[in-house]
Amino acid sequence: MLKIKDARVVVTCPGRNFVTLRIETADGLYGLGDATLNGRELAVVSYLADHVIPCLIGRDAHQIEDIWQYLYKGAYWRRGPVTMSAIAAVDMALWDIKAKAAGMPLYQLLGGACRSGVMVYGHANGQTIEETVEEARKYQAMGYKAIRLQSGVPGLPSTYGVSGDKMFYEPADGALPTENVWSTAKYLRTVPKLFEAARLALGNDVHLLHDVHHRLTPIEAGRLGGSLEPYRPFWLEDPTPAENQEAFRLIRQHTTTPLAVGEVFNSIWDAKDLIQNQLIDYIRATVVHAGGITHLRRIANLAELYQVRTGCHGATDLSPVTMAAALHFDLSIPNFGVQEYMRHTAETDAVFPHAYSFKDGYLHPGDAPGLGVDLDEALAARYPYRRAYLPVNRLEDGTLHNW
Ligand SMILES: O=C(O)C(=O)C[C@H](O)[C@H](O)CO
Ligand SMILES: [Mg+2]
Structure with missing residues (x-):
């Protein structure tokens, strides 16, 4: 005991x-x-x-x-x-x-490694298509095999996924929620041009991803998926809110672009219908928000039956402890797809010293016993809690929309 x-x-x-x-x-x-x-x-x-x-x-x-x-x-x-x-x-x-x-x-206890490393995707973003493609080139030069593209939308002052601080994007930016303005029409005009420019500039070997961040209706998402098909995206993420899992049938009827969903899911019940009806291709549930390794393994096991692969959420709000746990999990399951990897700042890495490391587009959890991550409590105490909210999104007429 x-x-x-x-x-x-x-x-x-x-x-x-x-x-x-x-x-x-x-x-x-x-x-x-x-x-x-x-x-x-x-x-x-x-x-x-x-x-x-x-x-x-x-x-x-x-x-x-x-x-x-x-x-x-x-x-x-x-x-x-x-x-x-x-x-x-x-x-x-x-x-x-x-x-x-x-x-x-930990990965040894979970059954041992199924692969030599965990393919990760980084976030390229810019105010313009040109700037986003330039950022994507930098990720390619660092060895990334998969890159997420998010660009500013002409006519919208700010939008999800685009930040001044390129490597360490943090959307929770205000002591009260920041208000963004949203126009689906302007967005839908921009994304296909972004993908066309990126494919031309980056070639065919790199995987390109995009996060819609829940902002489209199913039929709009179907249209976007269809218009991106010539550029062969790796996935289209969160095309529409997933409370109604049935909604994804409509998207499926209109596009073969692979779909990824689940960063806001917290249990297998959120994902069950999507997986069993093969309405998605990647499940993005993550260790911290979906009940830990024990429960995430259950979700991954169900997904494996339906050839759905994993693509765990890995934004900066998931601490290095979650990142380490995700990497042990990713390494050990048969139906791994890709892992999101937004880097933490040097300050965060100092508070959470860790054994995982990046090489040539892959992360490895390292071979330290356990998760391989620690917490420097004396240093942590120097950074007291600060209230910070995620933004909200309003349509141009003021209607509250999905952010
Ligand atoms: O990383 C992603 O795919 C996200 O959508 C990031 C989320 O907005 C973020 O984790 C919210 O806290
Ligand atoms: Mg997302």
């Missing part, structure tokens, strides 16, 4: 907010779990500190599945991003402890 002696939540803001759970056993082993929910961080802090940690003390850290079931079924109120991020943090920390106890990198 590995008795859980103590657990605490650490909140730090080395440029952006991160919530980390640290679980300690009576034998002196400890594990880390990420619980960051961008823009709603303190809700998860309270859920963990007030409601989860008291139930963990004295339990056997080895019983990962039982503790998962205890927290999920035991709450009675199932699912939801706050609950599932809190459970995910516990799950990650327990896997970290188990792998440290075994003296192995």
Whole structure:
């Protein structure tokens, strides 16, 4: 038995907010779990500190599945991003402890490596198509095999995915939500031109991706998918909100562009119909927001039956603890597709020293026991929490739209 002696939540803001759970056993082993929910961080802090940690003390850290079931079924109120991020943090920390106890990198406990590295995609973005293509060339020069393209839209002052700080994009930029303006017509005129220019400039060997960020209706998404087909995108992400999983049938009827969905999903139930009806090609659920490694493996196993591959969310709001967990997961599952990789700043990397590394377009989690990521608590304490919200989007007439 590995008795859980103590657990605490650490909140730090080395440029952006991160919530980390640290679980300690009576034998002196400890594990880390990420619980960051961008823009709603303190809700998860309270859920963990007030409601989860008291139930963990004295339990056997080895019983990962039982503790998962205890927290999920035991709450009675199932699912939801706050609950599932809190459970995910516990799950990650327990896997970290188990792998440290075994003296192995976590991917070995998950069944061993299925590949030599994890293909990642980086984010090229610019105010104009020309600037975005220039940025994409830089990613190509760094060895990236897959690049996401997001460009400014003429006539719209700002839009999701385009930032001044190219490497470390952080959308949660205000103490109150920033307001963006949206026009579907202007956007739909821009994206095919972006892809045409990028294919011409970058050649055929690089994978090109795009995130619609939930802003189209199904029929608009079908039209966009169709117009991008000549440029062979790797995927079109979140073409329409996915609460209504049925909506993707309409998109499928109009395009063979592969679809990727799921960064806001928090359980297998959000993805079940999309996967079973083969309405998507990539599932983007992530370790931190979808109940941890234990639950994400269940989603990936279901997806494998239907030839749906994974493409885990990896924006900067997912801490290095999640990135490490995702890499162990990615390396060990048969139906891995691609991993998103937005780099963290030097300040964040210093707070979370880690063993994972990038080479020639691939990340590897490293071979340190456990997740291979640590938390420098003294340094973390130097960066107190700062309230920061994600933006909202309004149509040109003021109607609130999807951001
Ligand atoms: O990285 C992506 O694909 C995103 O869509 C990033 C999200 O906007 C971000 O994680 C929200 O916190
Ligand atoms: Mg996205």
